[in-house]
Amino acid sequence: MSERTEDRAPFLSPAGRPLLEVHRLQRTAYAEAHALQESLVARRIAGLIPDQLLLTEHEPVITTGRGGAPLSAELGGVPVLQVERGGEATYHGPGQLVAYPIVLLAESRRDLHRYLRELEEVVIRVLAELGVRGERKAGLTGVWVAEKKICSIGVAVRRWVAWHGFALNVSTELDAFRSFRPCGLDPDVMTRLADHAELPADRRRLEALTVEHFCAVFGHEPPFPG
Numbered sequence: 001m002s003e004r005t006e007d008r009a010p011f012l013s014p015a016g017r018p019l020l021e022v023h024r025l026q027r028t029a030y031a032e033a034h035a036l037q038e039s040l041v042a043r044r045i046a047g048l049i050p051d052q053l054l055l056t057e058h059e060p061v062i063t064t065g066r067g068g069a070p071l072s073a074e075l076g077g078v079p080v081l082q083v084e085r086g087g088e089a090t091y092h093g094p095g096q097l098v099a100y101p102i103v104l105l106a107e108s109r110r111d112l113h114r115y116l117r118e119l120e121e122v123v124i125r126v127l128a129e130l131g132v133r134g135e136r137k138a139g140l141t142g143v144w145v146a147e148k149k150i151c152s153i154g155v156a157v158r159r160w161v162a163w164h165g166f167a168l169n170v171s172t173e174l175d176a177f178r179s180f181r182p183c184g185l186d187p188d189v190m191t192r193l194a195d196h197a198e199l200p201a202d203r204r205r206l207e208a209l210t211v212e213h214f215c216a217v218f219g220h221e222p223p224f225p226g
Contacts (some may be wrong), residue, residue, distance in 0.1 A: 011050035013221035018051055020220040022211055024204075025056040030081060030092060033058065033100065037163050040102045044161045053214060054100040054165075055207045058092040062180060065089075065154045076179035085164035087141065087154035088184045095171035095192070097206050101214065102163045110160060116141050116153060118217050119166055123151045125213040126168070126206070130197045142183065143168075148191035152183055170206065171199060 011019040025033065033056055043049045062080045064071055068088035071080045078091070092098060099122075105115065117136075123143045124134035127150070134143045134150065143151035153166040169192035177187040193199060200206055215222045 015221065017219055017221040020051050020053055020211075020215060020223055021049065022223050023052065023054045024207055025054055027094065028056045028058060030058045030061040030063065033098075034083070037100055037102060041158055041161050041163050044102055044104060045159050051104060051220065052100075052102040053211065054098075054102070055210065056098050056100070057094055057096050058098060060091070060093040060176065062089055062091050068184075071180060076176075078176065078179070083156075083164070085154035085156045087152070088182075089180050090152045090154070090167065090182050091172075091176045091180075092167055093172060093176055095169070095173060095194075097168045097170050097203070097210065098165070099168075099210055099214070100163060100165040101218075102161065103218065105157070105160045105162055112155070112157065112162075115155065115162060119153050119155070120151075122210065122213045122217050123166060123168060125217070126209045127193070129209050129213075130193070130200075132193065132196045140183075142166075145191055145196055147189075149183070149185065149189050150191050150193065150196075168206075169193065170203075 013019055040052050060078045062075055062078050063083045065083060065085040065087040067086055073080055120136055120143050127134040132145055134145055137144050141153050142149050151166055151168045155162050155164045171194045172192050174190050177190045182190055
């Protein structure tokens with residue numbers, strides 16, 4: 001028997017909005033977070049859990065997606081991993097806010113271009129809360145500030161459950177991008193929030209803003225604070 005969409009319908013709040021579980025993971029190795037994503041994607045496909053949002057930062061790693069050229073196994077002392085998301089190579093490391101939504105895309109939202117634009121919108125709204133104007137660039141996925149890229153986005157979809165997500169450079173060491181061409185671009189194009197605004201004293205403030213605006217953009221029930 002073929003699976004019906006309603007068999008995997010999102011868990012709903014009393015108000016009829018999809019529920020969202022948030023995991024604040026602090027710093028993780030990339031492989032650890034990837035394995036958790038894989039597990040949660042399988043469970044979301046099976047309809048066992050509601051939509052998920054993982055918030056983390058990684059130990060230094062370069063990942064390259066389906067659109068990227070093969071790279072060495074290590075660049076500048078940083079390991080390189082090939083992953084299943086779209087896009088080219090990017091760096092993950094301390095000082096980033098990395099968000100991995102694991103969401104079942106409703107039939108009305110099964111357009112990956114729309115999904116990418118909505119992820120960009122989440123980041124643009126978070127930046128606006130800090131007095132920073134984030135922008136899109138035609139033909140390029142991600143979020144830009146003053147002609148420089150502050151956030152990289154790459155996603156994968158499995159049976160209409162989207163995973164992977166975005167990395168916002170907060171206080172990232174930008175020299176880490178210089179051993180390759182991030183997203184196929186000149187390394188000098190990368191920027192970070194610390195160069196455009198006073199950072200919140202507590203990283204949890206950025207995480208809370210991300211959750212708030214993710215729920216607003218995607219229509220989820222805001223989770224209890226915690």
